[in-house]
Amino acid sequence: MFYREAGQFYTSYAKDQGIFQLKQDKFGLWGILFIAFVVVPVGLYLMVQGGLMAASTKDYLYNSIFLLLLVNSMAALGLNILTGYCGQISLGTAAFMGVGAFTAYKFSTGLNYRIQKEDEAGELISQLVPMLPPIDNPILLVLIAGLVTAVVGVIFGLPSLRIKGFYLAVATLAAQFFLVWCFSRVEWLYDYVSSSTIQIPPLKLFGLVVTGSETVMRDGQEVTIYPAAETKYLICLSLVVFFAFVAKNMVRGRIGRAWMAIRDMDIAAQLIGIRPLATKLLAFAVSSFFCGMAGAMSLIFYLGALEGAEAFNINESFAVLFMVIIGGLGSITGSFLGAAFITLIPIFLVVSLPWLGGQFGIPVDAAMVEHIQFMIFGALIIIFLIMEPLGLARLWQIGKERLRQWPFPY
């Protein structure tokens, strides 16, 4: 009744080429953005102030749910560009995220390298020497991480000219294993720390503390300022929203059409004048750019410190692939829906299972929750794939088509 195109006419191609065909969709998106940017932070702040919610609950929401959701959305966007739009299957997503994280780390510490020299006593000492001044702007770090990962992605995308489908998946698996091996073996990457963990140094944006802590003198007393969860959340949200628009613009323009042409029928695409190698490599570059940014965001905003081989192992690659498949291949909305599904369902189960067990008098401990979580999660994925192979985005679309007719049957 409310959701239909009646009365909406477009008199120019510019309007007809817009992202949304319906005004209602446009308002819906603005509404979602308003909720994410204003209602959530202000609402949570007021709830804590009003005593309705503990401050720790608020921080848990931001740090463990919202930030993870944003990082995963960014990674899913990246993989969806490569797999959903260009049709190249990749199992190296986590490795590319890792490249992003390590790039951000190296640039935030000034690309240290180690020199060994003898001191006056004749003993060999090693010293870290920065090559560049350290960068302390998180957004700049994220962008640099994206660019470096794009280059790495292009290198690992080169086999895609010759191999397709599952065989390409295996080739990207090689990237996954090789890069993760580098994360724990190439000492330069983690500044020669014996535990091979990296920790992001204190960063600031517009004078706001983003990571680490800062000690300032205030009224003659030393005060330590910790980063506000809202700051991290808003920076991440801005990045994800901006780059989601960039991705949407790419896929609706000539770049996206070239990708989809390669995906749907590569022989016909060549006949139209599309260069297969250049087009596929561009998809690898853009996809890796997004994944690299996701990795850097995960290090800077979400985890703070991580061990490369642990955080970016193959399970993470599969998780992102599931997000893309469940969300919907070849859909920007689907990337977000899939990321939300894969991120939120486990959290929901962790919270709800003990409560549910309590209702029936069955004690549910942490280990049991984990096992049940795997079972339910796996079952959900299978049910979804059988019922709607095109993913949540397709369900969303069907829902909208139904809504256009509602409440009339025709």
Added chain:
Amino acid sequence: MKHSERTFGDTLLRVDNITLRFGGVKAITDVSFDIHERQIFAIIGPNGAGKTSMLNVINGFYHPQEGTITYKGNQRHQMKPHEAAETGIARTFQNVALFRGMSTLDNVMTGRLLKMSGPAMRYYHRQFADMPVINYLTYPAMWFGDFLLDSLYWGPYQREELAHRKAAEEVIDFLEIQSIRRTPVGRLPYGLQKRVELGRALAMEPDLLLLDEPMAGMNLEEKEDMCRFVIDVNDEFGTTIALIEHDMGVVMDISDHVVVLNYGRKIAEGTPAEVQADQDVIDAYLGVAHEEDLIEK
């Protein structure tokens, strides 16, 4: 217009003694013909005669072992399909090869990709392309500038996109497929898919249009529509058309010049009337009675 009144331009494409082998199998043996500008040129022959292989050679999919192809006066050697597209050769396929996940409009717009060089790249071709050294230095910057404009869908890029949308709409109007503009092509019936595929090829504004069995599997009405489109394209845009077709009625009606292939060899060439009267062609299509069979009878 009657066939006798039609006039043609110079030779657009000359095929000279082409031989194509797959291992020991000869797909095409020593075939030569000329296609003139503004001609409707038909290649016919029984199944397996090497017609589609011939189109694939012209297209750059197959590289013949012997012989040369001269296109627009330039003899060419090993050519990739996308390079053939850049020189103005478009093509449709025997089995519809549309981009199934995309809408009709997007399919036609994809046909315009070669024309959409991007504003910065156009500036490059105007200003820097002929300068030594500088062209290498400015090319990546210009390419990246276009890429950024694309990704923001902004300003000059949006204007270019809209100009090409207009051109695509003209093709859509021409083929009368306005109503299926937003429909994903995978959902369309076969006849319409063929038409969209023709639209995608037309959007390239080709000089030479290769049609591989454009009317296969169509009913009479769809065939007549398609014939009308082929003739109209030739008439209105002056596009040279080379087509493969099994329906002899269609071939004899619309084509100016016919080449007959059998077992990879050219057995006849000429106007439809000449070919129809040729004894070799009749034998190839109807079969030849062997002497023993005759004696038995």
